[in-house]
Every structure is written in C-alpha cells, then in structure tokens.
Amino acid sequence: MGKGSKRKHQKKIDESIDSESETQTQGLTTLLDPPKPKKARKVVPDSDLCLVGPPIAPAEARQRWPHRYQSKNKVKKQAVTEASNDEENEVLQARNHYVEAIVDGCRYKLGDNAYVKAEDGNLDYIARIVEFFETVDQEPFFKAQWFYRAEDTVINKDNAHLIDKRRVFLSDIHDDNPLNCIISKVEIAEVAPDNDSAAKESRIPDSGLYYNMKYSLQHLTFKNIFTETSKKDNGTSSVVSSECGSNNTSSEVQRFDKSQKYLLDLYSGCGAMSTGLCMGSSLAGIKLVTKWAVDINSFACKSLQWNHPETKVRNEAAEDFLCLLKEWEKLCQKFSLLEPNKPSETVSSETGEEDDDDDDGQGCEEEKEQEQEKERQDDSGSEDSSEEFEVERLLDICFGDPNKAKKRGLYFKVLWKGYDKSYDTWEPIEGLSNCEERLKEFVSKGYKSNILPLPGSVYFICGGPPCQGVSGFNRFRNSNAPLEDVKNKQLVVYMDTIEHLKPRYVLTENVVDILKFAKGFLGRYAVGRLVSMNYQARMGMMAAGSYGVPQFRMRVFLWGSHPSERLPQYPLPTHEVFSRGGVPIEFEEIHVTYDKKDSCQLESALTLTDAISDLPQVNNDESRDQRNYGTTARTEFQKFIRLRRKDVINLTVDSRHAPSLGMLCDHQPLQLNPDDYDRVCHIPKKKGANFRDLPGVVVGENNRVEWDTTMDRVLLKSGKPLVPDYAMKFVKGRSTKPFGRLWMDEIVNTVVTRAEPHNQTVIHPSQNRVLTIRENARLQGFPDCYKLFGTIKERYIQVGNAVAVPVAIALGYSFGLACQNLCGDEPLMTLPFKFPNCLARSSQIEGGDSD
Ligand SMILES: C[S@@+](CC[C@H](N)C(=O)[O-])C[C@H]1O[C@@H](n2cnc3c(N)ncnc32)[C@H](O)[C@@H]1O
Incomplete structure (x- = not known):
C-alpha cells in the first residue's frame, strides 16, 4: 500500500460516487433502449469475499475509469498527468467495475469507509472505497482514498495528543488494494468546519470518527472541505494567474475594497x-x-x-x-x-x-506623556493639594510586577490628585477597590479606543x-x-x-x-x-x-x-x-x-552592488547616526529603497519624522576595537579574502588551516597576534568565515544580529570596517526611511532579527x-509585482537623489 507516498503519487479524485450513475445495466441505457442482457461474468454474491451484483455497464465503466481499460495485460504503464511530474505509473487493468462487494459477510458500497489491514504492529488504515473492480487476472480489488489520523500527518505521533482521537483527515492519496485487505466498516461523519461543538457532537456516530478537513502533502496543508467547492462561486481573480516573472509595478496591481x-x-x-x-x-x-x-x-x-x-x-x-x-x-x-x-x-x-487614539498601553509614547503632563499641570493649578491620596485618573494598565516587588498581578498606573507625573505609581487592582468609578472610566475609554485586543477584535x-x-x-x-x-x-x-x-x-x-x-x-x-x-x-x-x-x-x-x-x-x-x-x-x-x-x-539574484554601492564611504568610527547621502542612486534597487516616507506605500508621515526626511540614517558600523580594526586592515581587498590570507597561516589537508612553521607569529601594534587562536580553531580550522571580506558581486548568506567579524563574513568589500546597520537593513529590504533606535548593537539586533521585508x-x-x-485552492501563486519597485506609492517615481 502506498499510503503516505509523496506528492508525485497523488491524484485528484476524478470519479464521482453518484449512486444514480451506478446503473446496473450493461451498455448505454437510454429511455428508448431497453436494458440489454448482461454479458459480464456474474460474481457469486454469497461468497465471503467477492464483488457482488452485476458489473457496471462496460461503456460507463470505460467512460469513468478509462485508464483501467487500455490493455489486456495486468498493468499498463502510463504517464502520471495529474501529479506534477511525467513519471510513468503502473495502472492495474480491469475486466469489470462493480458497485458493491462482500467482505467477511459484510456488504460494502462505493463511498463506504472501512478499516484496512496495516502492517503488523500498526493501527489499521482508514479508507474511503472509491472503486470496486476485477483485474484482468480476475482478482477482486478496491481503490482506497485514504484518511489520515493526526499521527500520520505532519503533526505526527509526538503531537497527536493535541487532536481529538476521533478526528481524521481526508487525503487525496489513492491506491489499489486487494479486496481482502478490508477489515470492517467504519462510519465517518463529515462535520461543518466551524467550532460549534454541540452540532459537531450530534453528528458523530457513537463508535465512529469525523472529519472536516482535507490533508495534503503539498505544503503539508490542512484545509476545509468546503473551500474546495466554494472556489467556483467567488470569481477567482486574474491577479492570481498573472504571468510569472512579471515586471508590473505596484500601480498596476488591482485594488479591491x-x-x-x-x-x-x-x-x-x-x-x-x-x-x-x-x-x-x-x-x-x-x-x-x-x-x-x-x-x-x-x-x-x-x-x-x-x-x-x-x-x-x-x-x-x-x-x-x-x-x-x-x-x-x-x-x-x-x-x-x-x-x-x-x-x-x-x-x-x-x-x-x-x-479615538487616547491613552495607549505602556509604550514609547513620549509625546503623549508630555501632553498628559501638561494636562496635569493645568489641572493641579486649579485643584487644592491635599495630603490625602486620591486617585485622579488611571493612566495605564499592565500585568506583571512593575514595581519589581516580586508580586505579579494586574496593575494600573495612577495619577494622584494634586501630584505631578513624577508621583505616578503602579498600583495593584486590589488596592483600587474603592475607585470603581475611575476604573470604569479607564476601562470604558480603553475599550472604545481599543487599547487592547479582545477576542474577536483581531x-x-x-x-x-x-x-x-x-x-x-x-x-x-x-x-x-x-x-x-x-x-x-x-x-x-x-x-x-x-x-x-x-x-x-x-x-x-x-x-x-x-x-x-x-x-x-x-x-x-x-x-x-x-x-x-x-x-x-x-x-x-x-x-x-x-x-x-x-x-x-x-x-x-x-x-x-x-x-x-x-x-x-x-x-x-x-x-x-x-x-x-x-x-x-x-x-x-x-x-x-x-x-x-x-x-x-x-x-537574476541581486548582488551587493545592486543594494549598497551608492552608500557613502564611512570609517570604522563613524559617529553620526544621520547624515546626507551625498551620492545618487545607481541602480533600480537603490532608487526605490531610497524613497522618502511620503512616497512609500502604507507609511504615515507626521511631525516626528520631519528631522530625518531625506537623510541617510543608521549608516554606522559597529566600531571594532583597535586590534580587530588592525586585523581588518590587513585583510586584502580581493574576492574571498579572509584570515587565511594573513601571514603565518597555511591551508593544509582537508582544507584545514595550520600555522606556517617557517615564520614567527606576526604581532599587531598592540603586541597581540595578528591571527587570533579562535580564528584558527573555528569549525576545527575548516572555516573561511573569520575576518571574511564580502565582495560586491556576492549575495550574503544571512544578515545576523551581531556584527563582530570573528566568525562571520561581514567586512565591507572595499572599506576597512564591517557592514553598517543601514547596509544590513538594505539587505533585509527595509526602506531607507525606516529609522532604528537604540545603541549600535541594539540596532544590528533589530535588523538581524527581522523578517525580510x-x-x-x-x-x-x-x-x-x-x-x-x-485566491485559488492550489498552494502557490505568482506575484504581479516585484521588490523594491512595489514600495512606491506611485510608479511615477523619478530619479533617486535623496540628498
Ligand atoms: C525574531 S524577532 C522578531 C522579529 C520581527 N518579527 C520582525 O520582523 O522585525 C523575536 C523578537 O521576540 C522578542 N522577544 C523575545 N522574548 C520575548 C518575550 N518573552 N515576550 C515578548 N517578546 C519577546 C525579541 O525581543 C525579538 O525582538
């Protein structure tokens, strides 16, 4: 049995199990033509294991399962057309098809579900019977469409406990099996895909199973059964089927509601x-x-x-x-x-x-805090100060231990009547029991302004x-x-x-x-x-x-x-x-x-030239986190990545952005210590250069580095070795990464969160420094106007952690x-635009000079 076989063996179910079409007559039956006498071999119905009833009329059988009637040999090799490859597949050839079969005295119809014998030690398989046929060798067979238990899917046995034991998943995997593999009937209810458990329970048979999703090996997909049919109803968009490799820009993409x-x-x-x-x-x-x-x-x-x-x-x-x-x-x-x-x-x-964007959660809203402070100062002028602590307003909410007092719980930030911001404190909810009104005010306002998501609102x-x-x-x-x-x-x-x-x-x-x-x-x-x-x-x-x-x-x-x-x-x-x-x-x-x-x-894949060749030269100790570009864009990529905020789709612009408009931000490298800087200066400016190019290192057998025994170890001005021990030992001496220099025609492996050159290739191709934060940000596809905050190390971390834009x-x-x-039902689609052109609010962007 080929259960669990890979995608190339998958086939779509093309046969409908429509009982009305399971005519018991032979030949084409029309209203004018009375049924003709049956010519096919009659199967004895009272045997313990047999196909029963008259066979399906040959013409109908040939029409429904043409691939089974192409040869008198047991199997016919044929190209698999439904799966995405041209490999040849063996198709069992049939003499006749049937509507029913008897196994161990139990009668099965097409469309019934059954347990099917598995290898010793395994749980029996579960199948839907989609074909009964007699092979040219007169063997009774059935075609199974498999159900998967959770443990048979990607979820596998280690996580199968997460899934209801009665739940199975219908697959598109089919194969042929001798009739005697069927063990017993099993009822499997198809339930609606929603979460109404009462309705679901009422549909599940006592000793039975249920399903509401299909499982497919393509992209390990679990999908509702209902979407399979709903596709036709919703007019699939032409956007989905645009040509691959299309060069459309964003403005050409159709926009909807x-x-x-x-x-x-x-x-x-x-x-x-x-x-x-x-x-x-x-x-x-x-x-x-x-x-x-x-x-x-x-x-x-x-x-x-x-x-x-x-x-x-x-x-x-x-x-x-x-x-x-x-x-x-x-x-x-x-x-x-x-x-x-x-x-x-x-x-x-x-x-x-x-x-209404009022009081936010605790966050980085400095401006709002300033506003609140102003409000309080205004208020405090008109109120009498009193020694009694009275809650004027609740400002914020959090869960945790904001006072670092080892007491976790729900806290509110309190503005005390008559006191300024510096006296705000976090108070546990228990301490606010006599401030119901204030609490209600805060919650009502927060609810209205969505300060926090609620079930159903996200x-x-x-x-x-x-x-x-x-x-x-x-x-x-x-x-x-x-x-x-x-x-x-x-x-x-x-x-x-x-x-x-x-x-x-x-x-x-x-x-x-x-x-x-x-x-x-x-x-x-x-x-x-x-x-x-x-x-x-x-x-x-x-x-x-x-x-x-x-x-x-x-x-x-x-x-x-x-x-x-x-x-x-x-x-x-x-x-x-x-x-x-x-x-x-x-x-x-x-x-x-x-x-x-x-x-x-x-x-073609982009290279470092495409992405960063326009960025101005900076030194190892560059201190400005903002500067003019001083250069013009040289490539398409650079032109679009330099777009100003107002020209980038979906980015808002407000007063806080004004100081950096048109400026180049975050173009600073991690400042290397004097020894590392000295080492970097020694790395030749050539493709593939790294610590192996330094004097004192030779590459021995198995691509391992060794010390050059013909010379003394070279020292830096500081007296430290030019080639550090850790570089020689990294990956047992087989790595080329320590102090690796990138080259402009290359693509980097991955932007990481740290910028030290000790065990990674991060040195600029022609400058004696590591790639800057902005250079890394460009490799991640951040538009230049996306400014970062924090120390240099923190900004590298943010960029290295990011999902590529x-x-x-x-x-x-x-x-x-x-x-x-x-969208279609298939797992893949083609994009009607490309990056970074799609960043533009309008495709009419001219030039690229941002300085
Ligand atoms: C891989 S990064 C996410 C990057 C982000 N999706 C992006 O595209 O920029 C993971 C983030 O999880 C944060 N993090 C780690 N532990 C956390 C926790 N317990 N609660 C909230 N954030 C956490 C880290 O600070 C880090 O920013």
Whole structure:
C-alpha cells in the first residue's frame, strides 16, 4: 500500500460516487433502449469475499475509469498527468467495475469507509472505497482514498495528543488494494468546519470518527472541505494567474475594497514583518493596520513606534501580555461592555472607522506623556493639594510586577490628585477597590479606543516567537522534551494567545531549525495547535533572496486561517536564487519554489552592488547616526529603497519624522576595537579574502588551516597576534568565515544580529570596517526611511532579527487576496509585482537623489 507516498503519487479524485450513475445495466441505457442482457461474468454474491451484483455497464465503466481499460495485460504503464511530474505509473487493468462487494459477510458500497489491514504492529488504515473492480487476472480489488489520523500527518505521533482521537483527515492519496485487505466498516461523519461543538457532537456516530478537513502533502496543508467547492462561486481573480516573472509595478496591481482590518504583531521586534504584511495587503487592496505590537525589547519597541505612530506598542513580555488580555476581557465584561464569554463584536475593525487614539498601553509614547503632563499641570493649578491620596485618573494598565516587588498581578498606573507625573505609581487592582468609578472610566475609554485586543477584535496575528532552544549554536538543547525548555516556551504562549483572541488569520515565522531540531517537534507542535483550534494550516519555506534582496535567508512560514476563511497561498519567487543548506526530507515539500520543469522568467539574484554601492564611504568610527547621502542612486534597487516616507506605500508621515526626511540614517558600523580594526586592515581587498590570507597561516589537508612553521607569529601594534587562536580553531580550522571580506558581486548568506567579524563574513568589500546597520537593513529590504533606535548593537539586533521585508510584502499580498476570496485552492501563486519597485506609492517615481 502506498499510503503516505509523496506528492508525485497523488491524484485528484476524478470519479464521482453518484449512486444514480451506478446503473446496473450493461451498455448505454437510454429511455428508448431497453436494458440489454448482461454479458459480464456474474460474481457469486454469497461468497465471503467477492464483488457482488452485476458489473457496471462496460461503456460507463470505460467512460469513468478509462485508464483501467487500455490493455489486456495486468498493468499498463502510463504517464502520471495529474501529479506534477511525467513519471510513468503502473495502472492495474480491469475486466469489470462493480458497485458493491462482500467482505467477511459484510456488504460494502462505493463511498463506504472501512478499516484496512496495516502492517503488523500498526493501527489499521482508514479508507474511503472509491472503486470496486476485477483485474484482468480476475482478482477482486478496491481503490482506497485514504484518511489520515493526526499521527500520520505532519503533526505526527509526538503531537497527536493535541487532536481529538476521533478526528481524521481526508487525503487525496489513492491506491489499489486487494479486496481482502478490508477489515470492517467504519462510519465517518463529515462535520461543518466551524467550532460549534454541540452540532459537531450530534453528528458523530457513537463508535465512529469525523472529519472536516482535507490533508495534503503539498505544503503539508490542512484545509476545509468546503473551500474546495466554494472556489467556483467567488470569481477567482486574474491577479492570481498573472504571468510569472512579471515586471508590473505596484500601480498596476488591482485594488479591491478598503475596509480596515487589525493586525497584532507579537514578538514584533522593530516591526519588519507587520510592516511588510500591511504593505503587501494594501497592494491587494486591503487596509491592514498594525493596531498592536508587543516586544520585550524596549529599543525595538521604540523603533516600531517611531515608524508606526498608529500602533499601540507594548513593551512587555508576551506571557504578561496574554495574562493582561484575559484580565482585560474580564474587566470589559464587568463593566458590561462585553457580554460574559461572548467575543467582542463592538470593536470590530470591519467598519474602517478610525478610533479615538487616547491613552495607549505602556509604550514609547513620549509625546503623549508630555501632553498628559501638561494636562496635569493645568489641572493641579486649579485643584487644592491635599495630603490625602486620591486617585485622579488611571493612566495605564499592565500585568506583571512593575514595581519589581516580586508580586505579579494586574496593575494600573495612577495619577494622584494634586501630584505631578513624577508621583505616578503602579498600583495593584486590589488596592483600587474603592475607585470603581475611575476604573470604569479607564476601562470604558480603553475599550472604545481599543487599547487592547479582545477576542474577536483581531483580524490577523503575526509573530516570530523565539525558539532559542532549537538553535544549532545552543549546546544545551533539550531534544527529548523541547517544550519543557524555557527557551521554547514562547511558542506555547504564542499559540495560547491565538487560542484566546481567535483571529481570522495567523502567520508564524521561524528559523528552519524548528523543522530540524528533535525531528521537527516544534514545527509539528505549531501545526497541531492550529489544527486543534480548527484553523486550516499550511507550511512554506521561503528564501528572502528569491524576492529581491541580496541575501539567501531561508525561513519557515506557517499560515493559519479560521474555518470560515480562505487559506492563503505562498507567493512564488520573483528572483532566481539557488538553494543552500538542506532540510529534512519530510519537509522538502514545503519549499516555495517553481517546479524545475516550469519555464519561467525569473529576475537574476541581486548582488551587493545592486543594494549598497551608492552608500557613502564611512570609517570604522563613524559617529553620526544621520547624515546626507551625498551620492545618487545607481541602480533600480537603490532608487526605490531610497524613497522618502511620503512616497512609500502604507507609511504615515507626521511631525516626528520631519528631522530625518531625506537623510541617510543608521549608516554606522559597529566600531571594532583597535586590534580587530588592525586585523581588518590587513585583510586584502580581493574576492574571498579572509584570515587565511594573513601571514603565518597555511591551508593544509582537508582544507584545514595550520600555522606556517617557517615564520614567527606576526604581532599587531598592540603586541597581540595578528591571527587570533579562535580564528584558527573555528569549525576545527575548516572555516573561511573569520575576518571574511564580502565582495560586491556576492549575495550574503544571512544578515545576523551581531556584527563582530570573528566568525562571520561581514567586512565591507572595499572599506576597512564591517557592514553598517543601514547596509544590513538594505539587505533585509527595509526602506531607507525606516529609522532604528537604540545603541549600535541594539540596532544590528533589530535588523538581524527581522523578517525580510520583501518576503513579508509578498505574504501580505497573498493574505490580501485570500481574505477577499480571490485566491485559488492550489498552494502557490505568482506575484504581479516585484521588490523594491512595489514600495512606491506611485510608479511615477523619478530619479533617486535623496540628498
Ligand atoms: C525574531 S524577532 C522578531 C522579529 C520581527 N518579527 C520582525 O520582523 O522585525 C523575536 C523578537 O521576540 C522578542 N522577544 C523575545 N522574548 C520575548 C518575550 N518573552 N515576550 C515578548 N517578546 C519577546 C525579541 O525581543 C525579538 O525582538
């Protein structure tokens, strides 16, 4: 049995199991032609194992299963046309087809479901019977369309406990089996894909199973059954089927309705993922707005807030944020803003109305704080000061331990009557029991202005929960129980947040290690959690370089969509970048790429020249974080990446942005210490240069470095060795990365969070320094107007952590199509634009001089 075989063996079910067409007559039956006598061999119906009844009329059988009637030999080799390859497949040839069969005295009809014998030690398989036929050797056979149990899917046995034991998934995998493999009948109810458990329970037979989704090996997809048929109803857009390699600019992309949808960016970093998603969805005509963002890193929050004044940025741990959301829901219920246990509809974002953006969550809103301070000063002038502490107003809310007093809980920031800002304190909710009115005021206002998301009010959650426990660099990885490793706990927090808020769409990003570590446990867990919540899900692995940046950077993206929504597709590459690094074989199917045989015109991969050759020269000790360009753009990429904020899609401009308009920001390198700088100055300016080119190092057998014994060790001015020991020992002397110099015709492997040259190739091709923050930002596809905050190291971290902007744009576009029901059922789609041209609000951008 070929159950679980790979994509090339998949076939679509082309046979309908329509009982009316299962005519019991032979020959073409029309109203005028009476049934002709049956000529086919009559099968004895009372045998224990046999096909029963008269065979299906030959003409009808040949029409429905033509591939079974092509030869008198047992099998016929034929090209598999439905799967995406030309390999030959053996098709069992038939004498006759039947409608019924008897196995062990039990009668089966076409369309019945049955347990099918598996290899010893395995649970019996589950199949839908889609064909009964007698082979040319007169053997009774059936064709099975397989159901998968959770443990047979990508979720696998380690995470199968997440899924209801009675739940199975229909697949498109078929194969032929001798009739005697059937063991017993099983009832499998098709239930509606929504979450109404009472309705579901009423449909599930007592000893039976149920299904509401199909499972496909292509991109390991779990998808509602209903969307298969709904496609025809919604007029699939021509946007989806545009030619691959199209050079359209954003202005040529069709725009659809403008309703506003709210995005929550969890683990937002400086906001690259949500920035790109909102840009991409706007290209599809959807106004997606990052309403809330959460990150534990205050500098990342500051960057996000500056670039997105419209976002309520919360600088807190995601686990605290989740506790806060639960408390917030209770408070909204308490003050009758929400019905108990009913998702919030009142704050639905569908209306497209802007909220009153009053008191935000704790964040980087310095300007608002200044305003509040002014208000208080005004107020305090008109009020009598009193020694008694009285709450004037609640300013903010958080969950955690804001006073660092080892007392976690729900806290409010209090403005005390008669006292200024410097006296504000965080007070636990228990201490505010006699301030119900103030509390009510705060909650009502916060509810109205959406300070926090409520279940049902978030349309889309995106996030890259850190899973540091999977990193290949982490020597203490716990591969037996990956979720018990606190470094991987965030994946659970993230999924719990999804479970609480129940958004319509989810997009999760992670490193490829999530599929490698512990046999992909965490990736499987993420899918299992989504499917257990009844989300449709599919996985894709995308290389940033394939979308128009000179950086390879492979990442995993997991889509989830609510049962009533379309599951987004993966956008196919626009640029030709060759695969580097392997993935486990079970996950090869998720690589988002063209089939080799598809002829398509991809753009050539970009190089460092394309991306950074226009940037002015800077020294190792550059201190300005803002300067004039002093140069003009030399390439298409540079022209578009330099666009001013007002010319970039989806970025707002306000007074805070004025000082940096037209300026080049963050073009500063990590300042190397004098020894490292000295070393970098010794690295020749040639392609492929690294520490191996320094005097005293020779390359021996197996590409390992050795000390040159014919000479003394060369020393720096400081007396330290020119070639440090760690460079010689790195990867047992086989690495070429220490003090590696990049070259302008190259594409980098991946932009990382640290800029030290000790074990990575980060030195500028022609200058004696590492790549600057801005150069890295360009390799990640950030427009130059996206300014970053924090120390130099912090800014490198934000850029290195980010989702490459063009990848997020491409995925945002897919989302935009899906949420308008404009995408197809197939997992892949072509983009009608390319990066960075798509950044332009208008395609009429002239010139590129930003100085
Ligand atoms: C991979 S980065 C996300 C990058 C982001 N998606 C982007 O595109 O810019 C992961 C982020 O998780 C944040 N983080 C780590 N632990 C956290 C926690 N417990 N709560 C909230 N944020 C956390 C880090 O500060 C980091 O910014």
